[in-house]
Amino acid sequence: MLQSEVKYCIRCGTELESAYHMGKERPTCPNCGWMYFPDPKVAAAVLIERNKEKVLLVRRVNSPKKGFWTLPAGFIDAGEDPARAAERECLEETGLVIKATEILDIISGQEHSRGAHIVIVYRGEVISGQLRAADDVDRARFFDKNQLPPIAFNATRKILNQYLNN
Numbered sequence: 237m238l239q240s241e242v243k244y245c246i247r248c249g250t251e252l253e254s255a256y257h258m259g260k261e262r263p264t265c266p267n268c269g270w271m272y273f274p275d276p277k278v279a280a281a282v283l284i285e286r287n288k289e290k291v292l293l294v295r296r297v298n299s300p301k302k303g304f305w306t307l308p309a310g311f312i313d314a315g316e317d318p319a320r321a322a323e324r325e326c327l328e329e330t331g332l333v334i335k336a337t338e339i340l341d342i343i344s345g346q347e348h349s350r351g352a353h354i355v356i357v358y359r360g361e362v363i364s365g366q367l368r369a370a371d372d373v374d375r376a377r378f379f380d381k382n383q384l385p386p387i388a389f390n391a392t393r394k395i396l397n398q399y400l401n402n
């Protein structure tokens with residue numbers, strides 16, 4: 237019995253079987269030989285500070301960690317530049333047009349079943365726009381660094397602990 241979300245060959249529709257290949261049991265098509273290699277889900281996040289005192293956070297409307305706060309972030313589309321993904325997600329969630337200026341960190345380790353396996357974290361600068369929450373967050377605001385709200389994820393906590401300017 238295969239423990240995989242993919243049950244049928246995406247090329248020919250035959251039910252997949254397990255076959256040992258490259259060090260692992262992998263879902264494999266007995267008809268055409270297609271093999272399922274799961275790809276990591278990759279997200280981009282952005283750390284935006286204001287006057288070295290405040291940091292931009294957004295409040296999640298989806299489970300898990302609904303009502304908890306995190307950095308503006310989202311999945312990178314196939315073929316999309318990660319920096320553009322960070323800028324796009326920030327605009328969608330906060331209304332702010334930003335520029336991703338440098339990579340701060342790359343975090344691995346999926347924290348929940350619908351989460352990313354890899355998060356590329358940028359520092360960003362606000363270019364324009366009006367702060368307003370949308371998309372999959374219901375609030376977006378700058379918090380004083382000494383008075384942060386409940387934080388959603390370990391990855392968010394790590395970034396805030398390590399990279400906030402003092």
Ligand SMILES: [Zn+2]
Pocket residue numbers: 245246247248249250265266267268269270
């Ligand atoms: Zn097949």
